[in-house]
Amino acid sequence: MTREAHRIGAALNASLHLHLRNSTTALVPANEAALAWLEPQELAPEMAFFLSLSLEELVTNCIKYGYDDTAEHTIEIELSVTDRRLTIVVIDDGHAFNPLEERPPDLGQPIGNRPIGGLGLHLLREMADEMTYERRDKTNRVSLTKN
């Protein structure tokens, strides 16, 4: 996240635009900035949880599996609130990956047989009102909205 980006977000108030490196250490300050921005929007408390979970699951997925090289990449996050509706867009330049095409985990299996992992996208699909994916200009754009 850059300081400049944070300032732009603060000025626009109803939206925030963050840039972060593809490193797990970048996620913590980005999450703090996002929650600080959300607070004055006065949405329901579970929105903060949803925002935090969305950023963590989408960004860590992207960092872990999104890139075919070890170079530094930038992940963009666009947050906005319109009519008390929160929209989260995460944009990355990793290889094409449509999270909507991922098979949901088999929740009927006994816990002992359950593979560890694969739950993050499932949680977001369950909690969001809408989830969309678009591949545009060699970037993945995942958008989540929640009322």
Added chain:
Amino acid sequence: MEIGVEIEGLHAFVVLAGRLDAAWSNAVGEALDRCIREGAHQIGVDLAAVSFLSSGGIRVLLAARKQLARIDGTLKLERPSAAVVQILELSGLSALLSQADLEPVTAAASSPLASGTTPKKSGEDAAPPEVTERAGARIESWPGGRVAPLRVHTLGDPDATLAGRVNKLIPWRFPAGSLGLGHGAFGSDATECRVRVGEFLAVAGVASTLPADEAAALPDWVAVAGDLVPEIFTAAALVVTGEPDRLVRFEVPRDTAPMGLAMLAEIALARAGTPLAVIVLVAEAAQLVGAALRRPPLSEMPLLRFPEIRDNLTFTAEPAWADSLALVVGVVGRGIQRPLARFLRPLEQDSNLMGHLHAGVFPHRPIRRGRVTLDEIVVPLFEERAPRTLLHLLHDWRQPFGAGESRFRRGLLFTAPLEQA
């Protein structure tokens, strides 16, 4: 996040406060891992103050639960916050909270070393162990065991091996229900095997060798599968028909020195009730001291001659392999006569306690509690965590620089009376 850990014997209580997210999952995973390493089998995790849980957090809880399930332990999530409940419900993991998917723990599990949920085999003696203390360690001995001694055979000539004069390799098969240790290799014929002869051990239907022709080689292993029985071409070996069935479990408290190999040999001999005993030890090692052939004994050159010894053998000049899991197979005894005496070495200074023991060294994993059989332990050990090396265990008592002897914190000792064939 704040992580509080209290360990009390078999039980651990972990209190988490804050965000259990990707950034904190490793630290929480390490805390749970430490509890298991230190012997806790029943872990409670208080989640009342956990405000956030992501898939990264669930991952470490599930991993700990799986690890505990393998040793009949339990992970109980207690007092979950509303956020935790919501995420676990959406993940289909509410059972983690109620433990409904786990077999109920029997009342006997309140005894620290009771078998808990370990299923009893039909005909297995379910009597409780006799508990004693030795050098500060808790020792449990289960009754039973066959009366007639097992028999040990010697194969080949150990002195010829150490002198680099191996002329003949003897093929020997190790089906389940037999064991052995010595120098040998896997292969289809003796010629092929000669260049690879190194340390080997075999027990419970698995044989493992450390090929000596390649300095960085890892042990190979073969398990009985259908008609396939592991076969080793051996230069010199001790082989035992039958498996030790007298079980002793030992556990050394954290503030007490880990138990030395010589002491465990004494315990085995006392349990066997004979001057000669066979040992299979599955134990968490505090340190291992030993050596391994790194050049096959074919060169007509004594392996132990200085300075070539440095190329011919690897030797743990300092205690090594702390926190590993060791599978030790061997023969121990007092006042032993030839021909067997040629295969044994002193286990302590100024003593007639002798032994020959080889260890397979594995990454750490906790050992299941309760009464278990060798078959239940050995094959999964190889299948789930391949051995890192094999060692011929030594006692290096040179003062002040000797590495000492191998020492263990807790484990299972299988033993039986033994006689020379």
